[in-house]
Amino acid sequence: MTTATVVYRSATGTTRRLAEEIGAHLESQGITTTVQSVGDADAAALARVDIVLLGCWTSGLFVVAQHPDEPWLAFVRELPDLGRARVGLFTTYKLATGSMFAKMRAAVGRRAPRIDLELKARDGHLSDAGRQALDRFLGTV
Amino acid sequence: MTTTIGQIEGFLALKRIAVVGVSRNPKELSYTLWQELRQRRYDAVPVNPAASEIDGKRCYASVREIDPSVEGALIMTTATVAEQVLEDCARAGIGHVWLYGGLGGGATSTATIAAAEAHGLDTVAGHCPYMFLPGTPVFHRIHGAGKKLTGSYPKAG
Numbered sequence: 238m239t240t241a242t243v244v245y246r247s248a249t250g251t252t253r254r255l256a257e258e259i260g261a262h263l264e265s266q267g268i269t270t271t272v273q274s275v276g277d278a279d280a281a282a283l284a285r286v287d288i289v290l291l292g293c294w295t296s297g298l299f300v301v302a303q304h305p306d307e308p309w310l311a312f313v314r315e316l317p318d319l320g321r322a323r324v325g326l327f328t329t330y331k332l333a334t335g336s337m338f339a340k341m342r343a344a345v346g347r348r349a350p351r352i353d354l355e356l357k358a359r360d361g362h363l364s365d366a367g368r369q370a371l372d373r374f375l376g377t378v
Numbered sequence: 379m380t381t382t383i384g385q386i387e388g389f390l391a392l393k394r395i396a397v398v399g400v401s402r403n404p405k406e407l408s409y410t411l412w413q414e415l416r417q418r419r420y421d422a423v424p425v426n427p428a429a430s431e432i433d434g435k436r437c438y439a440s441v442r443e444i445d446p447s448v449e450g451a452l453i454m455t456t457a458t459v460a461e462q463v464l465e466d467c468a469r470a471g472i473g474h475v476w477l478y479g480g481l482g483g484g485a486t487s488t489a490t491i492a493a494a495e496a497h498g499l500d501t502v503a504g505h506c507p508y509m510f511l512p513g514t515p516v517f518h519r520i521h522g523a524g525k526k527l528t529g530s531y532p533k534a535g
Contacts, residue, residue: 246417247413247417248410248414248515249410250404250405250410250413274413274416274417275417276416276417276418276419276420277416296513296515296516297516298516306513306515307512307513308417308418308419308513311419
């Protein structure tokens with residue numbers, strides 16, 4: 238049985254919606270999935286999961302200095318070694334993601350030697366392109 | 379009553395907080411603020427007499443029902459309702475309260491401030507917690523900057 242955990246940080250509910258749609262898609266592929274906020278998720282437990290998807294809304298000054306915000310960073314600092322898991326990142330945004338994924342990767346750092354997915358959605362909905370990207374990611378599991 | 383930065387920092391240092399007046403509507407500020415506190419690892423307990431559960435979490439009708447009790451209460455009701463909430467807080471032994479200051483005053487009024495003082499509660503009167511959360515979104519930082527410009531931002535102390 239393949240297991241997945243989708244952990245999100247959402248300021249207004251948009252990133253939560255995307256996390257829930259990602260979770261529903263994973264479930265539809267037969268993957269036992271848990272969707273949790275950074276406030277509810279147990280970071281240490283992610284060491285035992287096959288697929289980890291970490292999401293955060295894009296904070297920044299409109300089109301510059303995009304970055305994950307402090308609650309997401311605080312959660313990431315608690316992450317164990319995710320070396321046995323496939324790891325992906327996702328974000329929602331208004332205008333541009335800019336440096337968002339680079340900042341997210343830098344924060345995760347060595348805890349996840351490989352990050353095989355960067356998924357973004359402006360409106361918090363999993364688009365057909367996003368679903369295909371997710372399927373390609375799942376194909377590598 | 380003048381609220382100081384020290385009082386605000388003291389309130390935000392609490393771990394278990396009741397959020398009184400949480401809406402079931404995800405688009406309402408009370409709901410998003412409750413979720414924000416939860417995502418920041420506060421043990422934020424919803425209080426709304428019209429709901430038994432919000433987002434899968436047990437919702438209490440009154441702060442007096444919460445067991446184990448909370449350390450503080452963020453009151454996001456109208457000022458009229460807040461007067462009863464303050465009395466409930468005092469009876470429940472909750473020593474710290476934040477009278478949310480929204481448009482039109484929110485839970486803050488002359489009467490609620492007087493009631494909080496009469497009950498001997500450590501009170502943050504007015505203001506929005508979002509402005510004081512570390513790394514808060516830019517909109518709320520702008521709100522705080524505006525208050526500094528107008529002199530209505532809490533002073534050190």
